[in-house]
Every structure is written in structure tokens, then in C-alpha cells.
Amino acid sequence: MPPSLPFLLDRTDLHLAELHAARLDGDLVGVGDRFSPADIAGTVDLRGARELRALSLLPRLPVGLVVERRTAAWLHGAWAAPPGPLELCVRSDHRVRVVPDVAWSVRQAVLRPDELILVRGVLSTTPLRTALDLLRLPPDDRYDGRHRSAVITLLLMQTSGRERAAAALHRSPHLPHKQRALDRLAALSLR
Template identity: 35%
Template sequence: MTELLAGPSDTAIYQPGEPFTAPELAVLRAEGALRIVLPGAYVCAARPDTAEVRTAAVASFLGPRLREAAVIGRLTAAWVHGCHPLPAELELLVARFHRLPLRRGDLGISLHECVLGDDDVLRIGRMQVTTPVRTALDVAFHAPPGPARRVLARMLGTGRIACNREELVAAIEATGRRPGKRAALDLVHGLPHLAAVP
């Protein structure tokens, strides 16, 4: 079985079914040939943990229509950007009044209707993801306070992520009259000023 994993270095995601059953995937993981990207989604262990691999894993849980229509957002986008642990639920953003059927695997999937501008999204591998600034904005408004503080401290404290405190404050201010705006600003202003987070 391991010979099938030794091909080109693509972002092939393996889930129970074809070509491997769930027990075979468990054996391949135990042997070190595969690693888990998301619960129920595996990748060749030799593949680096990149944003492209993570978006491929998310895409593997979705049908083709939802893959094209949805944008990875909120804490799931923070995970794609490397600033949050493995999510327990996939959070996807869709256009207003746009509902699509979900294919559920081992993860919960939640859809959130919202308006996204062209500057709010970028394509990483197989799917669109909110930009770091839009991700930080959504986390400030929608994530529970504990995870939000951790994610935002990491996003604002590393040079790898194209997001800084001033951009985030400006993005929050630009939202106009919106519930939770004061709490989001207080959250960001309350974060320590860090030089870098490894």
C-alpha cells in the first residue's frame, strides 16, 4: 500500500473509502506513511504542513458546488494561516441568501452568510480563504474571547502573517454601526504588543 503514496508531491488527501479503508489508513498512519490533516483526512507524511495542504483537506469534505461557492473563514481560516490549532468545526462563509447542501464527514461544517469584497479573499490551493486582515476581523467579532485573544496575538505578533494592529483596528472601525464593535476594539487594544511569536 505504501507504494501508492510515493508518487509526485501533490496535495492528495486520503479519506476512508478508495483506495484505502479506514483500518488501512490507521495502519498507514501508525507506520508513519500518513499523517492527519483534519479528522478523517490524511496526507502523505512527507508533505510539509502548508496552507495548500490544509485547504485541500477542507475541500475534500465538500462537494464541488460548495468548494466553488464557499470561502474558508473565521477560526478555520486562522488554522489555514497557521495561527490556530486543528479546528473541531469547519467554518465556511457564503454569499447572502446562498444555501448549499453539505457533505459531512468526521467534522462539523457551519455556513455563515456574509458579504465579502474582492480584497477580503485570496485563493490558496483548492479553495478561497479570507485574507489575514479579514480573518482577524472575523475572529475579533465572532470567536469566543479566549481563542480570539490567542489567535489575534499570534496573527499580530508574527512577521509571517500580513496583518498588523493598525490595519485590524482600521478594518474594525470601517464596519460602521455593528453589534460587538466596541468589544472587538477592546479585545484588540487589550492585546500585548509583541515583537514576534514563533
């Protein structure tokens, strides 16, 4: 029986040129900055695809940080490619020492346990919390059609997504940019 390839390959497995050549030949599929054999990537369901994306993020993440915003949207399958830099946060009730790096941006956030999900060792905001964070982005952060599409996708991942999002916003009296999020939520057309 021939040896099987790992779920994800990177520069430690093959030269970068060989990985990209195999991707161009259709043998590999890009998953973040790593590569997956096409027969594996082509047969996974939505949950499996999220797990592959989480595995591709895991080696790059500092311990104790949470994947959020556009990076979480990519993890959940609502954003086309992982953003650079990765968008991460430190929970306000945790103390984490993070060495600054151009590979990520880090902010502090108040997160409840029900707003977090663990996917293959990667701690991320849930689809609902991710949608709320994207809705609350400031105007100078270029909230555009890609963001609206991601929010719609994230809200459609759950039953009554729009209603749950509106209820979560109304439940939080001191949430920054709450009115902006409510206005953007009302402007979305969910079918």
C-alpha cells in the same frame, strides 16, 4: 521507479484503520480528515502547509461558500485542528443554495474582494479578515485563549497587523460587535 503516493490520502485510498495505523507508525501525518505522507508534510513551508490544508478541505466544501472564522484560522495555520462543524459563509452579494448539513455552519457575510483569498480552489477570508471575525465573536461563543493565540498568529502574518486591524475596524461604521473587537485587540500583547 516505484509509484508515488498522492499528496493526500483518504478512505477511498486505504481503509481508515490502515490510515490511522500508518499515522501512528509515523508514515502519515493527519491533515484535517485526510492524511499526507510524512516526507511531504515534513518538507512543506508555511505556504505549502496552507495548500495541503486547503486540498484536504476542498472535497467537503459546498460550491460557492467561503471558509471563515476558526476554519479559516486553521487553513492559515493559526488554529490547531479544523473545527467541527466547518465555519462557512455566503457572500451577501451572491446567491448560493446550500443543503443543510451537520458538517458545517453557514452564515451570510458582507465581504469585500480584498478580504478574500483563493488557496488551491478553496475561497477563504484573508488572515486579517479572519482575525477581525474572531475578535468580533460574541461572548457566548467562548472567546478564549485559543482564540487570542489565533488572532495574534494571524496578525503577526502581516506587517503592522494590529494597526491594520484597528484601521479596518475604524473604517467600518456599522460593523456588529466593533467595540468588543477593539477592546479585545487593545488587550492583546503582540511582540
